[in-house]
Amino acid sequence: MLTQTITTPAVPATKVFTAPRTPAAPAIDQFGVIASCAGVIATEFSYRKDEEVYGEGEPSEYVYQVIRGAVRTYKLLNDGRRQIGAFHLPGDVFGLDAGSTHRLTAEAIADTTVRLVKRRSLEAAAGSNVQVAHSLWTMTARDLRHAEDHMLLLGRKTAIEKVATFLLEMDRRLAKAGMMALPMCRRDIGDYLGLTLETVSRTLSQLSGQGILVFSSARQIVLRNRQRLADMDA
Amino acid sequence: MLTQTITTPAVPATKVFTAPRTPAAPAIDQFGVIASCAGVIATEFSYRKDEEVYGEGEPSEYVYQVIRGAVRTYKLLNDGRRQIGAFHLPGDVFGLDAGSTHRLTAEAIADTTVRLVKRRSLEAAAGSNVQVAHSLWTMTARDLRHAEDHMLLLGRKTAIEKVATFLLEMDRRLAKAGMMALPMCRRDIGDYLGLTLETVSRTLSQLSGQGILVFSSARQIVLRNRQRLADMDA
């Protein structure tokens, strides 16, 4: 299971520091706000590609923020069918469960570094600091909003609409210099969109054929016509 | 739009009272807890079948609890395809959005009575009362948990697995004396499960044929074998 880069089993601690306060966008950095509160210690840790961060049902001891890399969170059916609920990219917080156990499994998609804080210390801070309590709520509410949008996609959109939505989401979240470098494979995309990897591949080829996007490589994509994608998105 | 039973447009007020504290199950009645806090006034109001409670995008002025009846919350695509995110039954809280606007539309499925409180007063209470702040968080977290389970259903379950899951959920939530009286039509069920109404009907007929359930009428169902349903549920 946990073949960590650093062999610290229970409390994985590398560099310990108090909230380095990333200079990122203000709306995004709720984690910075809460991490900078009294007594909350943030730790950095790394996972290798495909390594599990935590499993569904495990006690939720930590809350995480992606520093570098990417994480998928998913649920499984007993025969192995998988539904990825979200991809977590640099800056994103994940693993914040109000209950005592994690509801999904989290795995590194690529080599990944995270910042983490103890959930207990967050809850303690929330008990005395209204700002922190409010942040916990709005962060969970953001996840809920994403889930609500995603239910619409999974239940009612066609394959091409799903892929168009996915591309626009990734473009918004990780495009640099007009290009996006997808960290995940076709199977991950399929399991996120409720499709097979073959359907994802075919649909991307189709969009490429229509000149809506261009591949530098299979995972390096340039969008050529966001408007037509947005139109397909329904 | 709002053809209310009582003609109070902006602030629909009937009987005004301070938190009657329902004697329901403790875990369920978060609303009772928050409504009983200083300054939070609860109001009762009724909606007729198919009447809109609030629309997607509208400012979220109130938070609601179903007293009697049932409510569906949903999102639409521009061509009318609909995804129902949840059914809200007596005791359930809905309309609690952390942002300033509602993310889904809410409509009464049948004639429905709700209790409501001003969102502003809740937020105010949360600012001074840690218990209330915590309740807001856990209520949103409960919605998120449901959404995560439902994404798995929408993205990865087959028609029969979806219907089985639905029946078990409704059995758990509204079965009285071993029978459940569904408040919603086949189309609502389909739009909740990401299926057509015909597929829902066929699947229910199939389960009936297998003796797993019995119809008193189209919406009055008795489960005869929960175990076999749970097995199908995947």
Add this chain to the structure above:
DNA sequence: CGCCGGATTGATCAGTTTCAAGGCATGTGG
């Protein structure tokens, strides 16, 4: 009694999955 919305059932259709083969890039060992 006859109307009407909701539900059922049948026949056909289409989109997506499944099964299968092959390509391309990367990395490793001879």
Add this chain to the structure above:
DNA sequence: CCACATGCCTTGAAACTGATCAATCCGGCG
């Protein structure tokens, strides 16, 4: 430096699940 193994992606053909179109059926109500 090349040969080969491996993982990921693409593409094709066939099969299947659920959707669509259409025709009753049923129950409640004016």
